[in-house]
Amino acid sequence: MSNPGQAGGVSPERVRAAADALRASCCLVVLTGAGVSKESGIPTFRDALDGLWAQYDPALLATPRGFRRDPRLVWDWYQYRRTLIAQAQPNPGHLAIAALERHLPRVVVITQNIDGLHVQAGSSDVLPVHGDIRLNKCFANCQGDPTLVDISALEWDAEAGPPRCPHCGAYVRPAVVWFEETLPPDASDRAFALARAADVMLVVGTSGVVQPVASLPFLAHEHGATIIEINPSRTPITRLADWFLDGPAGVVLPQVVAALAEEGEGGHA
Numbered sequence: 347m348s349n350p351g352q353a354g355g356v357s358p359e360r361v362r363a364a365a366d367a368l369r370a371s372c373c374l375v376v377l378t379g380a381g382v383s384k385e386s387g388i389p390t391f392r393d394a395l396d397g398l399w400a401q402y403d404p405a406l407l408a409t410p411r412g413f414r415r416d417p418r419l420v421w422d423w424y425q426y427r428r429t430l431i432a433q434a435q436p437n438p439g440h441l442a443i444a445a446l447e448r449h450l451p452r453v454v455v456i457t458q459n460i461d462g463l464h465v466q467a468g469s470s471d472v473l474p475v476h477g478d479i480r481l482n483k484c485f486a487n488c489q490g491d492p493t494l495v496d497i498s499a500l501e502w503d504a505e506a507g508p509p510r511c512p513h514c515g516a517y518v519r520p521a522v523v524w525f526e527e528t529l530p531p532d533a534s535d536r537a538f539a540l541a542r543a544a545d546v547m548l549v550v551g552t553s554g555v556v557q558p559v560a561s562l563p564f565l566a567h568e569h570g571a572t573i574i575e576i577n578p579s580r581t582p583i584t585r586l587a588d589w590f591l592d593g594p595a596g597v598v599l600p601q602v603v604a605a606l607a608e609e610g611e612g613g614h615a
């Protein structure tokens with residue numbers, strides 16, 4: 347049963363109810379998407395095509411086919427996103443998620459984001475299921491999957507596109523999971539095991555579209571987990587949510603953590 351958001355923000359009663367649900371958790375899984383990084387100035391995945399990239403289809407850029415077709419275009423798109431991410435700091439939403447660990451026995455963050463901001467914010471157990479934009483690997487994975495490559499040690503003509511693998515000469519690519527690529531088996535196995543074991547899943551800032559991650563809230567729900575969703579907009583996950591808090595992560599999450607802390611000190615029975 348979801349509780350449609352109140353007009354103009356989330357009511358204190360519903361913030362407290364979500365905090366109560368979190369307080370009861372023994373194994374909280376926080377599932378995040380691009381929306382949690384929006385208030386850090388990083389466009390969400392689909393927004394990522396603002397301006398310079400408006401004319402390209404992201405699903406074509408973030409695929410092996412797209413890279414093979416135009417390695418320089420795809421490489422430059424990631425270089426552009428890397429500059430945005432390098433300037434970004436964790437926002438109050440990331441910091442609130444990290445603060446949950448001070449109030450709850452077990453918190454694991456499964457993130458679709460490749461920006462590393464949850465770790466920077468202080469979350470201690472983060473599973474970046476779609477990889478890390480700051481890392482690069484050989485397109486051929488010539489030394490095993492993944493064959494990471496430190497491009498800071500390489501010299502190449504940036505005008506000619508991506509650098510070449512020092513081992514085999516294949517192109518270097520971002521160490522992220524593209525569409526039509528399977529998630530790393532260990533990451534995928536852990537994510538599904540966590541979703542099955544969670545007694546509460548907090549879903550923040552994801553459109554719930556991209557598989558297989560989008561199935562995790564449904565799996566958690568099937569296994570009896572309480573689902574809390576924070577998003578300014580409704581998503582396919584909202585109908586599952588026991589609590590839907592319709593607002594930006596950077597505003598709502600600090601309110602929930604404050605309520606959690608307050609109740610923890612006996613503020614509200």
Ligand code: BV8
Nearest residue numbers: 379380381390391392458525526551552553556557594595
């Ligand atoms: C796989 C890394 C098996 C790269 C990403 C047909 C052919 C081939 C494949 C498929 C197909 N049909 C379906 C598939 C499967 C495909 C898929 O799901 N496609 C979708 C488009 C239907 N999935 C895959 O390919 C996956 N692999 O299935 O392997 C396989 C193998 C071969 C062939 C077939 C299947 C791999 C998927 C991983 C792709 N990599 N990222 C990169 O980032 O460059 S996906 C990328 O997009 C993100 O990581 C994320 O997962 C996704 C974007 O989703 P969100 O994070 O939710 O972001 P979005 O912009 O959508 O939404 C933002 C949300 O935030 C909104 O709800 C908004 O309201 C909210 N918001 C905004 N502001 C705020 C906010 N919330 C809170 N606070 C705010 N302030």
